[in-house]
Amino acid sequence: MRCWTPPIKFNTIHAKLLATYILLTTLGTSLMASYILWSFHAYFMRTRQADLENWTTALGESVADALEEKDIPRVKLLVQRYGAPQTVTLRVFDAQGNLIATSDPKLDRRVTNWYVVPGMQQAFQNTAAQGVAKGVLSNEDRLYIARPIERKHQLLGVLRMSMTLEQFQRQFMRVIWSVLGTLALTILLCALISSRFARSLSKPIEIMRNFAIRLGSGNFGDRLIIHQNNELDQLAVELNRMSERLASLDHERRVFLANVSHELRTPISNVQVTVDALKGGAYEEAQLRDRFFQTIENETKRLSRLIHDLLDLGRLEAGVTELEVQTIPLRGLINRAVNAVEPRMQAAGVTLQVNIAELQITGDPERLLQAILNLLDNAIKHSRPNSQVFISGHSAGKTAVIKIQDQGQGISESDLPRIFEQFYTTDPSRKGSGNGLGLAIAKRIIEAHRGSITATSIPHQGATFTISLPLQG
Ligand SMILES: Nc1ncnc2c1ncn2[C@@H]1O[C@H](COP(=O)(O)OP(=O)(O)OP(=O)(O)O)[C@@H](O)[C@H]1O
Ligand SMILES: [Mg+2]
Numbered sequence: 001m002r003c004w005t006p007p008i009k010f011n012t013i014h015a016k017l018l019a020t021y022i023l024l025t026t027l028g029t030s031l032m033a034s035y036i037l038w039s040f041h042a043y044f045m046r047t048r049q050a051d052l053e054n055w056t057t058a059l060g061e062s063v064a065d066a067l068e069e070k071d072i073p074r075v076k077l078l079v080q081r082y083g084a085p086q087t088v089t090l091r092v093f094d095a096q097g098n099l100i101a102t103s104d105p106k107l108d109r110r111v112t113n114w115y116v117v118p119g120m121q122q123a124f125q126n127t128a129a130q131g132v133a134k135g136v137l138s139n140e141d142r143l144y145i146a147r148p149i150e151r152k153h154q155l156l157g158v159l160r161m162s163m164t165l166e167q168f169q170r171q172f173m174r175v176i177w178s179v180l181g182t183l184a185l186t187i188l189l190c191a192l193i194s195s196r197f198a199r200s201l202s203k204p205i206e207i208m209r210n211f212a213i214r215l216g217s218g219n220f221g222d223r224l225i226i227h228q229n230n231e232l233d234q235l236a237v238e239l240n241r242m243s244e245r246l247a248s249l250d251h252e253r254r255v256f257l258a259n260v261s262h263e264l265r266t267p268i269s270n271v272q273v274t275v276d277a278l279k280g281g282a283y284e285e286a287q288l289r290d291r292f293f294q295t296i297e298n299e300t301k302r303l304s305r306l307i308h309d310l311l312d313l314g315r316l317e318a319g320v321t322e323l324e325v326q327t328i329p330l331r332g333l334i335n336r337a338v339n340a341v342e343p344r345m346q347a348a349g350v351t352l353q354v355n356i357a358e359l360q361i362t363g364d365p366e367r368l369l370q371a372i373l374n375l376l377d378n379a380i381k382h383s384r385p386n387s388q389v390f391i392s393g394h395s396a397g398k399t400a401v402i403k404i405q406d407q408g409q410g411i412s413e414s415d416l417p418r419i420f421e422q423f424y425t426t427d428p429s430r431k432g433s434g435n436g437l438g439l440a441i442a443k444r445i446i447e448a449h450r451g452s453i454t455a456t457s458i459p460h461q462g463a464t465f466t467i468s469l470p471l472q473g
Contacts, residue, residue: 014202021194022187029186033179040175044168045143049130052145055082056161063092064149067156076101087167089135089142092149093158097124100157107138119146123158126150132165141165204232208239215239220247259423263306263435267299274299302435309437313422316444323364323448327472330359330393330400337372338391341380349385350406356393359400360472363449368469371445371453374438375404375465381434382408382463400471405464411457419455 059082066074075092083090083103090103093114102108114120119129123146130145144162148155211224220243224236274292282288315321334356345352361368379389387407394401411419415426420443425436439455446453446467457463 012202013205014198017198017201018191018194021198022191025190025194026187029183029190033183037172037176037179041172044172045132048143048163048165048168049145052130052143052161052163056145056147056159059090059161060147060149060159063159064151064156067092067094067149068151072100079103082161086164088161088163091160093120093124093160095124095155095157097158117146117160119144119160120158122146123148123160124155126155133162135162135164141169201232204236208232208236211239211243215243215246218250220244220250256422259436260310263423264303267303267306270299271296271303306435306437309435309441313437313441313444316441316448319448321367321448323367325362325364328361328363328365328368330361330402331356333361333365333368334372334391334393334402336365336369337376340369340373341376344380345389348380348383350380350383351388353388353390354392356391356402357395359393359395361400361469362472363469367445368449371442371467372402372404374442375467377438378434378465379404379406379408379463382406382410384408387462395471396468398471399468402467402469403464404467405462407462410459410461411455411463412459416455416457420453 059078062078063075066072066078079090079092079101080103082088088103089107090101091099091108092101094100097114097120099108099111099114111117115124118131118133122129126148128145128147130143132141132143134140135142142162142164144160146158146160149157149159208224211222214222222243224240224243274295278289278292282292312321334354338352338354342352376389376391383389383406389407390403390405392403392405411426415424418424419426420439421436422440423436424440425434443453446469449469451467451469453465453467455463455465
């Protein structure tokens with residue numbers, strides 16, 4: 001047997017919003033309705049009570065006059081006159097508690113003890129009493145007032161007037177039902193409007209939830225379209241930005257993996273082939289053997305440099321590289337770099353022109369040295385024999401500007417914007433000796449020092465790399 005499922009899931013935002021709206025509406029309208037009904041009821045009771053008071057005050061005086069003169073017929077006349085209306089009962093008692101006159105003789109004949117009638121005891125003790133009580137020998141609610149009739153501090157009698165509340169209660173019930181009806185209608189209407197409101201809020205949230213789920217399962221690049229001028233729209237914009245970012249990160253990750261596997265595959269297969277050749281007999285021939293061992297050594301060196309660079313880049317990008325920051329005299333730093341590459345410069349037939357101002361920068365000397373060495377490595381690789389490489393360093397405002405300029409083949413306009421990307425080399429054959437990571441690493445190091453690095457080049461006239469770093473202090 002299929003079990004019943006509720007039309008709305010109660011833990012959704014829509015249901016919660018709807019429940020909140022309906023609850024608030026019901027609470028608000030009910031409170032308002034109860035207050036209206038209560039104040040209407042209280043107002044009616046107060047005015048009726050005030051009427052009773054006024055009537056009995058005036059009547060009391062007339063009855064007192066009559067009682068003073070022991071004019072009972074006149075008391076009866078007064079009672080008959082003022083007690084005429086169906087809704088009102090009027091009684092007058094003498095000071096001993098005997099009923100002198102009543103507007104409802106038929107009923108009163110059946111009353112044996114007047115002291116149990118509400119208000120009577122207080123009235124016979126000279127205190128006026130009023131309130132709501134059941135009618136004498138009846139079940140209807142009546143508003144009553146019992147007041148002593150006094151003259152010269154002598155109790156002459158008691159006057160008790162009551163009026164039925166039945167008619168008022170019937171009308172009041174009708175008012176209550178119509179208010180309840182209106183309330184129900186209002187709540188229904190509000191529920192419909194609230195549902196639309198809740199839907200207008202929950203729908204975009206649902207769409208964004210599904211979008212986030214799709215993002216979570218790797219579907220990048222979708223776009224959210226939410227036409228609402230509020231926070232949800234801003235959230236949608238941010239989610240779209242996040243989706244684009246994730247899509248570009250995912251793309252970068254795939255490219256990176258493709259590049260890494262490509263970079264690793266070449267040297268590994270080279271080593272593989274060489275070892276097989278050695279095992280296949282090349283080992284016997286000394287010259288071949290030495291050359292093959294040299295190849296294996298070169299390839300393993302390249303592999304370890306690649307892995308070392310990758311780890312470095314990975315740490316720099318993740319921002320987990322601890323920088324040992326200290327004050328560095330720029331000239332000293334550049335000299336260390338120059339010393340490191342001098343043998344290779346000479347081997348390549350390239351001369352160095354160094355002109356560094358006396359500047360202090362702050363940073364991790366090893367890391368900054370690595371960045372400068374990566375640039376000098378490129379300058380050497382791309383310089384022509386008998387050309388020069390210029391290294392200059394000067395301050396510009398609060399920045400130290402280091403320029404490394406070579407007279408090599410330069411970099412084409414199309415390559416310039418991409419040379420700082422990982423694995424990007426302008427030599428697609430990769431015959432060159434590089435992995436395309438040097439500039440990417442240099443850039444991350446300089447950025448980790450709150451600096452910047454740029455490249456300019458005139459093809460075939462060399463390239464210039466400019467590093468800007470904040471000066472010390
Ligand atoms: N001074 C330069 N002159 C001409 N081209 C350059 C120069 N510096 C870099 N390039 C080009 O930019 C590309 C990226 O340089 P990068 O240093 O990142 O890689 P690489 O030198 O090829 O390899 P790696 O530095 O990882 O060994 C190089 O392949 C090279 O083609
Ligand atoms: Mg390089």
